[in-house]
Amino acid sequence: MTDTIDRSDEEAPEVLPRLVVRFAGDSGDGMQLTGDRFTSVSAAFGNDLSTLPEYPAEIRAPAGTVNGVSSFQVHISDHDITTPGDAPNVLVAMNPAALMADLGRLEPGGTLIVNEDAFDERNLEKAGYTANPLDDGSLDTYRLIKVPMTSLTKEACAPLGVKPRDAERSKNFFALGLVSWMYTRPVDPTLEWITAKFSKNEQVKGANEAAFLAGYHFGETTEAVGHRYEVRPATLPPGEYTSVTGNTALAWGLVAAGQLAKLPVTLGSYPITPASDILHELSRHKNFGVRTVQAEDEIAAAGVALGAAFAGHLGVTTTSGPGVALKSETTSLAVSLELPMLIVDIQRGGPSTGLPTKTEAADLNIAMFGRHGEAPLPIVASYSPVHCFHAAIEAARIALKYRTPVILLSDGYLANGSEPWRIPDVSELPDISVPFATEPNHTDAEGNPEYWPYLRDPDTLARPWAIPGTPGLMHRIGGLEKQDGSGDINYEPDNHGHMVALRAAKIAGIAADIPPATVQGDPDADLCILGWGSTWAAIDAAVQRSRRGGRKVAWVHLMHLNPLPSNLGEVLRGFRHVLVPELNSGQLARIVRAEYLVDATPVTKVKGLPFTAREIEDRIEEVLS
């Protein structure tokens, strides 16, 4: 096939250690699909990679405007990487709006591939250009490659009898073909994918194939494009790999948690960006015993999860910030009922509707404190797309073992970003099953056996979990304060104080059941970076660079935010400087200061975007120089 085109007369591609490509176009241009294909092919080729999709909040933002620009950035490399890259090396701009929106991100002197057909007066005006940047010399500092993608696509599709209007829709495949040639990506996987994906529509299939090959051949035959580059496969540890987004990994983690707990999973969820994909994914896996209820609202979704938990399932609800606020009352009830339940928060820009499609990590405060009364609960945070899988299992483990609601934090960046994953051996995943109560656990005044729903395990302080259908263990629980042990309603002041303390002690005690904080990098450094969540990728890159540059830097990354690892205070006190990079205004920094009286300095960014490694590296320099 085309893959075997004789290139013997060509010079060999130049080898690059890494490459960041950004595909940008109108929301209707299929940029997410294009980026996704480029990613899959690179993954299969053996590159390490990391992706960052960005799309507008409006489903159909006005075509051709900067607000309607959708883009997909992918970082591929021949070595271990964690971030989607700071500045793209290549920007593919399908129209003037995409150029306007994303040119500022392109590295100085970077490669700029534009669809020059789209640079007509109307589109230029809609994007806010007064002169055509392709002609006015303003792009001279870049390596500009102008390609009439729309007309070439139409031409390529004409022999198939595809109407020009329909053919135009395939221009993203032309772009993909061209970039595939430039960066020496194999062709067959994409052709196979097109065949499978569009098997139901011969014409669309044919048009996409034709456009893709036309783009590829255009690169091959046109001098304008210049020579080719190659990013060799990464030397990843041997094994079987797949590529996952954070949301897929999280959904699979929930399925796994059900299997590992030997419990059916019931998800109550209400559609919300960027969490809906978890609902979609879980809805497909009914043969795992996963039930999904698309509830009437966020509150009901939490109610369904809690009801299912009472009935003996692993009850889960998935949402984003505004939904967490709505679920707060039910979560507090779960704290009082002491039932296991997972609340998954895929954080996005807030407050309110905020930036629904952009990332942020500003829900730590609501996770920590966003309930009425004294209602502490454990918080687990995932730090990479792949880690979402393990974080889901860990959150479920804690919820089940301690009979408590647990909040699992992820964010839009992890949710939609993807990376290669060496598939774990499922037999090595932990057993997180817990027994249900089957027998009475107490004797009443007359010596008859009875069941006390709040008689605790002395080690974990967890109460027993007796599920409906179990004879002899009928009991009533509720939101009113109850007597420890019997669970009877009790309004006594001392009992309330006792119960508040007990519920807090139960959560605090989990610190003994999670790994201690470990210091990566240089333990003898003056500076320690304290991170949590998706900042992991940027911190990792920044710490590596600073250390390569001769700086000593230590790094602690938290996966448990409540309770915090028991040694954290001691660890942090060992450093002169503690920097806390967060995609919020300093929420963890404040907690750490309050908890340990450590002079932690927040490094904040609240722009709906992840940190670049450079931003963190610069702060490290600032502190150490």
Next chain:
Amino acid sequence: MSDTAVSLTSKKDWASDQEVRWCPGCGDYGILQAVQQLMPELGVAPENTVFVSGIGCSSRFPYYMNTYGMHSIHGRAPAIATGVAVARPDLHVWVVTGDGDGLSIGGNHLIHALRRNVNLTILLFNNRIYGLTKGQFSPTSELGKVSKSTPFGSVDPPFNPLAVALGAEASFVARTHDLDRHHMMETFRAAHEHRGASFVEIYQNCNVFNDGQFSEITRRQARDEMMIDLHHGEPIRFGVDGHRGVVMGSDGQLRLVEVDDVGEDALLVHDAHREDPSLAFALARLSHDDHSPTPFGIFRSIDRQEYAGAVSTQLATALEKSGPGDLAELLRSNGTWTVG
């Protein structure tokens, strides 16, 4: 956990050891008695029965039943009960709610549980007042209600609970009242036996904050002339010796008539099984106040797909088609490649 081998229970098996704490004279006592007396007759086991409630006087109910139970949060009982029912279609799940809990703060959950037709038996204690918070008007209080929060009379027109339920496509809709244990038991029995969401409005007297709201209809001496008993397949008539009846005019309006004036054949025959809810709706709206003849009994009882069962069926079908889920396979479902 099947109920087939249930040994016979008696009323006391269904009563918990908790002291009942409603105000003396409250209509809730009568409802509790009716439910506790009915349960042994249903042939179900206490351990397979769950009562879920929200917040309000009525919502104390689960504490008094020796079953599994949850006294949850205001308005949310239908949502939580949906979770119980979806997880465990083998259980008998009851929801106890009130006019404030079910129609105000929890209105959304109630209508959606009814729309989905989740297998729940929903008892709505309607006393037309907020009792637990000591006497504010409720969403079923009549317009102009003078209450603690409406000293000049409320300007809120009320909901008609049955009309709300019918509008939400409820498959079983009935009304009973707290002074007739037998009628309550028969209505609850039918509600329990119905597969899907059954909605029962119970006229309940709050003798502390809204005493006598329904007494013009439900007191013993008034019942004959004020209560219209609905029986499926029978002409709708009431009054001493059934001298009055209901007819449907050519305009579709229901009217109360003297049977002697129109003849028995002209009377409307009740049909609770009609797909079309308009007859049930018209009957639900026959009376607009608590001073005129009011229908009781089963307004509507139709068969349609039950939600939790449908969810289970999808699971069973998937299991049959694809076999039990294999985690290792799932993790490879996006395509894989091998390194090394």
